[in-house]
Amino acid sequence: xxxxxxxxxxxxxxxxxxxxxxxxxxxxxxxxxxxxxxxxxxxxxxxxxxxxxxxxxxxxxxxxxxxxxxxxxxxxxxxxxxxxxxxxxxxxxxxxxxxxxxxxxxxxxxxxxxxxxxxxxxxxxxxxxxxxxxxxxxxxxxxxxxxxxxxxxxxxxxxxxxxxxxxxxxxxxxxxxxxx
Ligand code: IMP
Numbered sequence: 001x002x003x004x005x006x007x008x009x010x011x012x013x014x015x016x017x018x019x020x021x022x023x024x025x026x027x028x029x030x031x032x033x034x035x036x037x038x039x040x041x042x043x044x045x046x047x048x049x050x051x052x053x054x055x056x057x058x059x060x061x062x063x064x065x066x067x068x069x070x071x072x073x074x075x076x077x078x079x080x081x082x083x084x085x086x087x088x089x090x091x092x093x094x095x096x097x098x099x100x101x102x103x104x105x106x107x108x109x110x111x112x113x114x115x116x117x118x119x120x121x122x123x124x125x126x127x128x129x130x131x132x133x134x135x136x137x138x139x140x141x142x143x144x145x146x147x148x149x150x151x152x153x154x155x156x157x158x159x160x161x162x163x164x165x166x167x168x169x170x171x172x173x174x175x176x177x178x179x180x
Contacts, residue, residue: 009173013148018158025128025145026057029098037061039095044068044086046102049159050130054100065089069109082112097122102159103131107139
């Protein structure tokens, strides 16, 4: 029994289901970019685990880079402010780029990132998001590859955090916090 005031975690998507879906997404990418190289850009820190699993299932020539943005403070609510904290290491001019996101929520982060990345002139720009919460959308942005569409719940695990905690959970779990 959790102590009074303790956060509760309820599994939403189990490890095995994630692994299966990641393989399916990788297969779709492999098919769509047959014979070509793909350059994956992971959005830190949340997408690092998804990208690590995804890239190993893609059967093409690949390269990876990371970008870090901040749109959330330490809590659950978006401030709507997006800043680049760590930029790309190398040029993406003429590359087939897949931007890899952990979760598509309001769409503010992706909307900003798409603008930033388009300016760098990739040949193709696609988006892969592990999770999609379409009910929360404030910007008209979509992912080309979606792992799972989920309800409007705050989730952690498989890279997603709450105040930097829970990224190491193998399942994606719903986090319920006690009332303040
Ligand atoms: P957006 O700009 O609202 O689409 O938010 C995108 C970012 O917010 C994601 O990349 C996550 O880092 C964070 N985020 C949104 N929803 C959740 C959630 O349910 N759990 C953990 N992080 C979230």
